[in-house]
Amino acid sequence: MELRQLQYFCSVVQAGSFTKAAEQEGIAQPSLSQQIQRLERTLGTVLFVRLGRSVQLTHAGTVFYPYARDILNQAKRATTQIRQLETEIRGPLRVGVIPTVLPYLVAPNLHEFSAQYPEVEVILEEALTEQLTENLKACELDLIIVSLPLKGAELLRDPLVLVTAKSHKFVSLPVGANRDLSGERLLLLKEGHCFREDMLTACRRSQAEMAPAFESDHFGSIFPLVAAGAGVSIAPLMAAYHAHGCSIVSLARPQFRRVGFARLKSGAHFKPLTAFTKWLRTVAADANRPANSPPTDSPDRACDSAV
Known part of the structure; x- marks a missing residue:
């Protein structure tokens, strides 16, 4: 018919x-x-x-x-x-984001996009990179925001930092002092999280043998334990800013994670997707400003940051 x-x-x-x-x-x-x-x-x-x-x-x-x-x-x-x-810029937009980016980059700023484009319904999905990539290939998502390397466009480079309790010995060490991570109890993300490998790489670069003491799917569970002195963690700076009651300490060797996005090729003429991509680049540019750079060994650093 x-x-x-x-x-x-x-x-x-x-x-x-x-x-x-x-x-x-x-x-x-x-x-x-x-x-x-x-x-x-x-x-x-x-x-x-x-x-x-x-x-x-x-x-x-x-x-x-x-x-x-x-x-x-x-x-x-x-x-x-x-x-x-x-x-017109209207209609549903399906966006997938990894758990180490959604609460710290997208969620806090999404109201700005919604205010600018009230006719666009942003439907968010939080999942690991592998699942988001499969959903994008299946045309179940219009855009995904993940850690690179991945075939996509880079948004920003997010510094990795050490997150400790305020009373930790590293906080009071003078500038340039050696911070030996060996023997520290490491609180890290579970298997499957792409950032977990970044955390372990940072430990290897510090030539440290650290004992995993706790694993979680979210930094929201890790940071309160760090604040209570249960161990230390390595986190992207955008997440570390939300580590209330903790101190942020620079790593001895600077390390970054690359955050980027990939989108449906068939969405090239989809106005909401184009608008969201443009907005996303603006948000990423703000996150890359000097004010959001790693700690600079200054005891006066805001946000409970110290070295």
Whole structure:
């Protein structure tokens, strides 16, 4: 069953004859008749009684007519909505974000995007990189924000820092003093989190043998334990700023994680996606400003930061 067959069927009903309907549709009358016959074969019933130059609906045709008309109206409305999506910034936008970025970069700033584009419904999904990548490939998401390397565009480079309790010995060490991480109890993310490898890499670069003492899916569970003195953690700076009651300490060897995004190729002309991408780059640029750089060995640093 094709939309054009339904269109021709409704035209015949409204015109009262095949000839007039063909004239209105701008096609030859035999072609229109063939399309109606194909529709009847698909439905397995006769829709019209031919009465010379006029036609009359059969009982089946009478039942079918309002459904055909509704289908055509729905198709027209759908087409209008799709065209509006290409010309207006409105509609649903599906965004996937990893847990180490969503609470610290996207969520705190999303109200700005919503205020600027109130007709866009941002539908967020939080998951690990592997799952988000699969969902993007399956066209279940329009855009994902993840840690690189990944085939995508870089947004920012987020410094890694050491997060400790305020009473930790590292906090009072003078500038340039050696901070040996060996023997420290490490609180880290669970297997599957791409940032977990960044944490372990930072330990290896410090030539430290650290004993994992606790694993979690969120820094929201790790930071309170760090504040209570249960251990230390290595975190991206954007997350460390939310480590209330903790101190932020520079790593001996600077290390960064790269955060970027990938989006559907088919969304190139999707206005909400274009607007969100532009907004996202602005937010990332703000996060990269000097005020958000790693601690600079200054005891006066705000946000409970120290070295």
